[in-house]
Amino acid sequence: MTFAPTRASPALPASMTHSWGVSGRRGRRHTAVMTAATPQEQVAQWAGMFDRLSSSYDQTGVPFFSVIADGLVARLAPVPGERALDLGAGRGAATFPLADAVGTAGHVDAMDIAPGMVEATRTAVRERGLSQVDVMIGDASEPALANGAYDLVASSLVVFFLPEPERSLALWAALLRPGGRLGISTFRPWRGVWRSIEEVFWDYHDDPGRPAATEMPEVYATDEGVAGLLSRAGLHDVRTEIATYVVPFADTEEWRRWSLGTAMSGLWMRAPEESHPEILARVGEFLDQSRGPDGRVGLEVDIRYTLGRASAG
Numbered sequence: 001m002t003f004a005p006t007r008a009s010p011a012l013p014a015s016m017t018h019s020w021g022v023s024g025r026r027g028r029r030h031t032a033v034m035t036a037a038t039p040q041e042q043v044a045q046w047a048g049m050f051d052r053l054s055s056s057y058d059q060t061g062v063p064f065f066s067v068i069a070d071g072l073v074a075r076l077a078p079v080p081g082e083r084a085l086d087l088g089a090g091r092g093a094a095t096f097p098l099a100d101a102v103g104t105a106g107h108v109d110a111m112d113i114a115p116g117m118v119e120a121t122r123t124a125v126r127e128r129g130l131s132q133v134d135v136m137i138g139d140a141s142e143p144a145l146a147n148g149a150y151d152l153v154a155s156s157l158v159v160f161f162l163p164e165p166e167r168s169l170a171l172w173a174a175l176l177r178p179g180g181r182l183g184i185s186t187f188r189p190w191r192g193v194w195r196s197i198e199e200v201f202w203d204y205h206d207d208p209g210r211p212a213a214t215e216m217p218e219v220y221a222t223d224e225g226v227a228g229l230l231s232r233a234g235l236h237d238v239r240t241e242i243a244t245y246v247v248p249f250a251d252t253e254e255w256r257r258w259s260l261g262t263a264m265s266g267l268w269m270r271a272p273e274e275s276h277p278e279i280l281a282r283v284g285e286f287l288d289q290s291r292g293p294d295g296r297v298g299l300e301v302d303i304r305y306t307l308g309r310a311s312a313g
């Protein structure tokens with residue numbers, strides 16, 4: 001779904017990228033040539049973008065990231081006393097429900113690479129008096145943590161930012177105790193109004209050589225692709241569950257503010273400033289099509305939860 005300019009990693013060549021919203025009309029985007037970057041450069045690029053977003057990320061009150069993370073935590077079924085790890089914790093969408101579930105007898109480590117996210121989440125943890133949570137800065141693609149230390153690892157809407165996801169997932173699996181659980185959430189390909197909105201932006205992006213902000217590696221286009229990542233990372237009993245959430249927006253302006261606080265800001269940044277009012281008007285027409293009887297916009301988003309277990313040892 002929502003991505004600022006990205007580049008394919010050497011491990012995932014351009015031919016293996018998938019554009020979520022590709023249509024015949026704008027098929028030029030489908031095969032955009034990507035400039036290879038080192039994994040380290042890619043990690044730094046995302047860290048910079050999320051650091052810039054950190055003060056507004058997930059702060060508009062639109063129930064999006066927390067709802068998705070709640071679904072992940074529920075599926076991982078933490079119990080009091082367990083040790084949990086939240087990788088790519090952002091503003092704590094999964095961290096807080098994990099902390100509630102494991103209680104003060106348990107522990108949650110929350111890691112993010114963006115200093116602004118870490119600082120803001122640390123403050124929220126302090127304000128809530130959660131002694132069982134540690135928020136740390138670190139690279140989830142290669143977490144420097146003790147193997148076998150966690151009962152469960154959660155990562156909500158993160159893995160598609162990692163340059164070598166299979167390798168990272170194998171490292172995450174090693175952090176689990178024997179039989180420990182791992183769960184990730186990812187976006188299924190956009191459809192309906194999300195896709196139409198994305199296509200509106202494409203009309204204003206004038207450099208087709210750069211990948212679209214919403215492109216991601218082909219492996220995330222299918223449930224089997226993501227399940228395969230976990231299986232090849234050495235996880236067992238891999239299963240996929242899908243949830244469709246209806247994201248409510250009061251109006252177009254709320255949608256605009258929300259989008260600017262997410263990785264969708266990349267779509268805005270690539271369109272010339274003077275085109276923004278026109279983009280918003282066109283997006284508004286699509287949003288109007290999704291109004292319910294109460295007048296509120298409700299946009300359906302499909303989330304994929306992929307879960308697995310470490311071997312029993």
Ligand SMILES: C[S@@+](CC[C@H](N)C(=O)[O-])C[C@H]1O[C@@H](n2cnc3c(N)ncnc32)[C@H](O)[C@@H]1O
Nearest residue numbers: 050065088089090093112113114139140141156
């Ligand atoms: C879409 S946000 C999701 C945040 C949170 N899990 C949530 O559901 O709201 C992606 C998060 O992953 C973090 N991230 C991206 N690459 C990372 C990496 N290599 N190591 C750690 N965190 C990373 C970003 O800083 C950002 O906070």
